[in-house]
Amino acid sequence: xxxxxxxxxxxxxxxSSAPADRAESAAIDASVKAPVLLxxxxxxxxxxAGSALALIASIKLHTPGFLADxxxxxxxxxxxxxxxxxxxGWGLNAGLAVGLWxxxxxxxxxxxxxxxxxxxxxxxxLGVILGVGGILVGDSTALDLLEMPRYAxxxxxxxxxxxxxxxVITLRTGRSPHTFISQWYVxxxxxxxxxxxxxxxxxxVFSPVRGTVQSLVDVWFAHNLxxxxxTPLGLAGIYYFLPKVLGRPLALYHLAPLGFWSLAIFxxxxxxxxxxxxxxxxxxxxAGVAASLMTLVPVLIIALNHHLTLVGRFSILxxxxxxxxxxxxxxxxxxxxLQNAASALGAWAEITQFTYYGLAHAQGVQxxxxxxxxxxxxxxxxxxxxxxxxxxGKLMAVHFWASALGIALYLxxxxxxxxxxxQELNVLPVGADGKPGLPVxxxxxxxxxxxxxxxxxxxxxxxxxxxxxFAINFVSTLLQSxxxxxxxxxxxxxxxxxxxPAMEVAAR
Amino acid sequence: xxxxxxxxxxxxGALAFSFTGMVLVNQVGYGALTPFKDDTEGKAYPLQVPxxxxxxxxxxxxxxxxTCHTQQVRRDGYGTDVARKWGDQPGGSVARDYIREGxxxxxxxxxxxxxxxVGVRLTDATALLLHLYDPALxxxxxxxxxxxxxxxxxxxxxxxxxKALKLPAGVAPGYEIVPTARAENLVAYLLSLxxxxxxxxxxxxxxxxPAPEKGAEAKPAAAKDTxxxxxxxxxATPAAPAKEAAK
Numbered sequence: 001x002x003x004x005x006x007x008x009x010x011x012x013x014x015x016s017s018a019p020a021d022r023a024e025s026a027a028i029d030a031s032v033k034a035p036v037l038l039x040x041x042x043x044x045x046x047x048x049a050g051s052a053l054a055l056i057a058s059i060k061l062h063t064p065g066f067l068a069d070x071x072x073x074x075x076x077x078x079x080x081x082x083x084x085x086x087x088x089g090w091g092l093n094a095g096l097a098v099g100l101w102x103x104x105x106x107x108x109x110x111x112x113x114x115x116x117x118x119x120x121x122x123x124x125x126l127g128v129i130l131g132v133g134g135i136l137v138g139d140s141t142a143l144d145l146l147e148m149p150r151y152a153x154x155x156x157x158x159x160x161x162x163x164x165x166x167x168v169i170t171l172r173t174g175r176s177p178h179t180f181i182s183q184w185y186v187x188x189x190x191x192x193x194x195x196x197x198x199x200x201x202x203x204x205v206f207s208p209v210r211g212t213v214q215s216l217v218d219v220w221f222a223h224n225l226x227x228x229x230x231t232p233l234g235l236a237g238i239y240y241f242l243p244k245v246l247g248r249p250l251a252l253y254h255l256a257p258l259g260f261w262s263l264a265i266f267x268x269x270x271x272x273x274x275x276x277x278x279x280x281x282x283x284x285x286x287a288g289v290a291a292s293l294m295t296l297v298p299v300l301i302i303a304l305n306h307h308l309t310l311v312g313r314f315s316i317l318x319x320x321x322x323x324x325x326x327x328x329x330x331x332x333x334x335x336x337x338l339q340n341a342a343s344a345l346g347a348w349a350e351i352t353q354f355t356y357y358g359l360a361h362a363q364g365v366q367x368x369x370x371x372x373x374x375x376x377x378x379x380x381x382x383x384x385x386x387x388x389x390x391x392x393g394k395l396m397a398v399h400f401w402a403s404a405l406g407i408a409l410y411l412x413x414x415x416x417x418x419x420x421x422x423q424e425l426n427v428l429p430v431g432a433d434g435k436p437g438l439p440v441x442x443x444x445x446x447x448x449x450x451x452x453x454x455x456x457x458x459x460x461x462x463x464x465x466x467x468x469x470f471a472i473n474f475v476s477t478l479l480q481s482x483x484x485x486x487x488x489x490x491x492x493x494x495x496x497x498x499x500x501p502a503m504e505v506a507a508r
Numbered sequence: 509x510x511x512x513x514x515x516x517x518x519x520x521g522a523l524a525f526s527f528t529g530m531v532l533v534n535q536v537g538y539g540a541l542t543p544f545k546d547d548t549e550g551k552a553y554p555l556q557v558p559x560x561x562x563x564x565x566x567x568x569x570x571x572x573x574x575t576c577h578t579q580q581v582r583r584d585g586y587g588t589d590v591a592r593k594w595g596d597q598p599g600g601s602v603a604r605d606y607i608r609e610g611x612x613x614x615x616x617x618x619x620x621x622x623x624x625x626v627g628v629r630l631t632d633a634t635a636l637l638l639h640l641y642d643p644a645l646x647x648x649x650x651x652x653x654x655x656x657x658x659x660x661x662x663x664x665x666x667x668x669x670x671k672a673l674k675l676p677a678g679v680a681p682g683y684e685i686v687p688t689a690r691a692e693n694l695v696a697y698l699l700s701l702x703x704x705x706x707x708x709x710x711x712x713x714x715x716x717x718p719a720p721e722k723g724a725e726a727k728p729a730a731a732k733d734t735x736x737x738x739x740x741x742x743x744a745t746p747a748a749p750a751k752e753a754a755k
Contacts, residue, residue, distance in 0.1 A: 187515065191519055211541060
């Protein structure tokens with residue numbers, strides 16, 4: 001904790017408000033405008049593509065005849081393609097967009113030589129297109145979250161490394177005297193991803209290690225993609241926007257560094273808890289369980305930081321849509337993390353292993369927490385970049401409710417359904433004589449899960465509706481900022497956000 | 509950001525910690541595990557996978573069968589794997605079972621049954637082909653996706669192919685449905701999936717009667733723990749010790 005964020009000046013984004021600061025913010029925003037817009041555009045296209053693929057996969061789970069003769073869309077391809085489109089297409093692009101914007105703002109630095117980064121972003125997305133396409137045509141590696149074939153991944157790695165390194169270098173020279181906790185999280189995420197990704201690629205694809213060491217590398221990567229990329233970026237967003245929109249400093253801010261370091265150290269090991277009773281050394285499994293429990297420390301600290309800041313200001317949720325997304329994400333961070341720690345424990349772990357329960361957890365982190373925070377962040381930053389309001393206030397509300405209800409239904413269906421599935425799949429029923437009887441026949445389990453899977457499909461339809469609303473609003477806002485007549489027309493219509501300077505004041 | 513060097517060191521160190529522990533230590537510990545030479549049989553286990561099956565494994569990867577099927581048997585008493593007869597090693601799968609595989613597909617979701625020993629349970633290639641063509645024909649109520657694209661429907665020219673599928677509903681007259689090479693390779697792979705050898709040194713000492721605590725008595729995987737053949741009773745027939753332990 002040698003480098004705790006300085007608190008000489010109030011290290012809160014809520015504090016920047018003088019007119020000079022606002023002018024500076026505008027200059028900073030202008031410097032990141034092009035790369036952030038490009039990243040956002042790509043992210044939203046991937047969000048749509050990923051939702052469509054995920055919906056197809058979900059329908060296939062309960063109705064295997066759906067599109068069955070199309071080899072490109074067979075479940076074993078479309079499911080990983082959806083996962084990769086959402087994790088790398090939507091996740092990387094949106095995370096980078098919000099991360100870069102936050103870094104520039106917080107370091108009070110302007111981004112230089114933006115041309116290079118634009119090229120890198122294009123190549124990043126070409127890599128993801130190749131990768132997702134490769135999965136669909138059958139070149140999958142069949143490794144969890146690393147399915148993209150070897151001809152796509154070096155491109156993604158190189159492009160990402162350029163974006164990350166360039167961001168860190170130019171944004172290091174900022175004028176800000178202190179380091180805010182959000183910056184730590186963004187910097188850490190920028191740095192962790194290339195490390196995780198390159199190690200996983202080398203040790204699994206390019207020069208594979210032998211035997212079940214592969215499985216250890218894969219869970220190490222797959223868990224840490226959630227814990228050390230999605231999570232830190234989501235947290236960076238919450239730490240920034242919560243005080244910003246509420247206009248008050250973070251509660252218990254001095255504990256935040258402890259939360260950061262304990263999260264960084266413990267969550268790296270948690271993946272091993274997913275290999276309980278698998279053919280890997282027992283001590284790693286136990287270490288994974290221990291680490292899962294230790295993550296309660298950072299989770300509690302972070303939860304206190306967030307929720308205590310919010311206490312007493314709930315009324316702002318009614319008026320601020322940005323805050324609604326952010327708070328939804330913050331609550332889901334706490335819940336999914338607690339759930340993860342609980343499900344590493346003995347009987348619970350045994351029941352839920354290999355069921356839909358695990359899929360629900362991954363979506364809890366990736367969607368209910370990370371994506372919701374990203375949505376909120378994008379609703380906040382786009383008007384400031386484009387200097388125009390969002391076109392449709394109503395669509396913003398549609399997006400929020402569709403996403404919030406959709407993901408809640410999804411998590412409920414797969415968590416409860418997965419738990420019931422596990423009780424039949426992993427536990428022997430007790431026979432009449434009190435001894436363990438015969439296992440529940442496999443096909444009975446299959447038929448008992450069907451209603452839950454159908455509920456999952458309904459949930460994904462809701463999410464897709466939200467994403468379409470989001471995309472329409474994004475495109476229309478973009479057009480409106482390019483074409484002045486449209487802007488004038490929109491100004492007359494109903495708006496949810498005020499013009500940027502007014503908004504900045506209102507946010508305090 | 510004047511403290512950035514320290515910050516970076518910390519960020520680096522945090523991930524280095526789990527990387528060293530989870531990846532490096534295990535790679536050094538059992539990454540070089542070798543096949544076990546059984547002197548009574550004069551073979552080294554696990555056996556080499558036949559070429560056709562190796563090609564079938566690529567089809568298995570390409571179609572993403574691993575998104576629904578695991579390939580690992582957990583020890584007796586943990587889960588229901590042994591009770592479901594997904595494997596008969598009471599200690600479950602051991603690390604050595606996988607060392608000949610270029611890509612290890614343990615899997616993490618069981619939407620379908622575990623396939624680690626499917627070659628023991630299902631031995632009829634024709635039935636497996638039919639199962640791939642349309643799972644519901646073989647297992648009514650199955651939600652496994654059909655892979656009809658692994659078969660081709662073609663006009664019968666001259667004599668009908670002996671490999672043609674016999675569908676209950678019949679095929680259009682003058683036509684037949686035959687498996688492509690991919691389908692046949694995939695079936696060869698499925699038939700090759702069996703860990704029948706249960707006399708590894710580690711198989712003998714690890715099994716303890718089912719105890720509720722997790723993880724504790726799983727396999728010792730470090731190579732140095734396993735090269736003590738003297739301690740292991742000489743394996744007469746591969747299946748015998750396993751049967752005994754199961755009683």
